[in-house]
Amino acid sequence: MALKRFFSLEERFKKNPALKQEYVNFMQEYIKLGHMKEVNEKPKTKVYYLPHHAVIKEDSTTTKLRVVFDASAKTTSGQSLNSIMMTGPTLQKDLFILLLQWRMFKIVFMADIEKMYRQILIHHDDRDLQRILWRNDQKKPIKEYKLNMITYGTASAPYLAIKTLFKLAEDERINYPLASETLNEKFYVDDCLGGANTIKECKQVQEELIQLLRKGGFNLRKWASNEPEMLTNIQIKDIEPGLEMQFNNDQAIKILGIKWCPKLDQFEFKINTTSFRSKYTKRAILSDAGKLSIWLVVTCNH
Template identity: 50%
Template sequence: MAKLIKKFWRLEEACFQDWEPKQHDECEAESHFRTTLEIAPDGRYITRMPLRGEPSSLGDSYQQAYRRFTSLEQRLKRNADLYKEYRAFMNEYETLGHMVPVTTEDFHKVKYFIPHSCVVKPDSTSTKVRVVFDASAKTSTGVSLNDIQIVGPTIQKDLFDLLIDFKTHNDVLVADIAKMYRQIHIAYTDTWLQCILWRDSPNDQLKAYRLTTVTYGEASSSFLACRALHEAAEDYRSVNPRIADTIQRSFYVDNLMIGASNADELTETKREIEHALSLHGFPLRKWASNNASVLEGIPEKDLEPLIQVGDQEVIKTLGIAWNPKTDVFQFISTKNIGSKLH
């Protein structure tokens, strides 16, 4: 018995030691978010990066960013279509103000350069080429931006629970937030920690840019984006507590999945969620439903297009296929042979 008790306490102590630092980081991330959050004139949130280390620990990052950019540029020059898509992505980034040029006078303020590349998603119904940022790239001191960021807690519902809840309703609706991460501003001071190199053509001068929004590829970005979404719900709680709760329990990152007992209730829920999120710059798009009446009045460009898979028309959501007409989930293999989940 004594041996069992000693073993129990050793296990308890080990669990506590494993969990405590993570718990501390989660509390730090939440406290940091609450105390530094601001609201921009356009209603969008302005957040600070939650850091566990000092930016002064970062060494030179320019040389690696420069080498990786020139390598990327050579790759793009060999693929005209990819280069065109990459340019379009970056031009949109700049047009929207999500990246702004760094002047020669301010170049010394840059604290970290993030290398970037792209992933190609041929089955995407919106962006085929997505630029990704590597904030795990080590500087000359062996420390990266991600090394000094706090990851933050997972605050959204488990995916399996979300899917199960979705299947309990008669009428259902899905959508996602357009450019979710980039709807949240990063405080000016922290933008110097997320700079990149870019030029539209090898004949142009290479320029430095500051990324002004939450950036995909940074350790804290998922937490910041999901936490801002929860904050938008909290800000709406005094107006409608039910809608605030629905927003907080019905998203998986940027994917919304809601349901109701009838089309009228679902349409009203949709309307209020749209309104609540629009107040803080989270526009919803890619709508799909198993009840066509719920989609009435939505512009064609904001509807999720159906994909033909075998003899069925489906949409892709959360990594699986869903047939809105039959309200059936389908797991698609590389040979387009799927197993159904009713």
């Protein structure tokens, strides 16, 4: 099954050389950073081969193409890795409550953890369940690789990643009390929504948070804030693209799917009047209303 899908992927590469190049670059980075490793030995335990494909995010300011591994693909047994995997409980905070709490602060900032999943190792005994097939060139033989890190597409990935952050906060609570609280209460997976009511306190939270996450090998990037001073000590490469050089534009950036303008400190949203349904049902009306309700309530509270 994995081999068949890989051949299908290569056929797609033939039709789209640009896609192939981006895909190859992505996989080369995986190898270079040690996130996957070539294997030649026969496995001592059960093996699962993850098919993989490209997901394109045109609105991404960092990585346009991401390779996603399909752990839901069924084998000849009728089961997939995800179907037999313990996923763990939901640990992330309620998105709506998190946004409301964020806007309680006068000074706010946002950032995200760079390649969060890929900074967390999987136990050696489990890596044979994360094997993939890959080659850069169709003229070369197909090789097998193990994915060494938490992997996109596996059911337990969100739980394992968030639990790792919680453990880091617990271990370093004495040294970084403000950052530990932020890590536990003001993150949505890899997105941080922090703040305070004074610049001094907010900068203290920011500095502690940077140091705390470095203890775990994590880097915070794509920083943005409604207060320019919060970005003065951040390297330009780690500031949200478009906000690096100046703070005098009205650029809106995405935060958990919502557009936010740091300078004006307000949320923005658009209603697409060209996508109205030809037929409305109660379910359709509730669905459309749900998409707007979070904007209306957050804006009013702000």
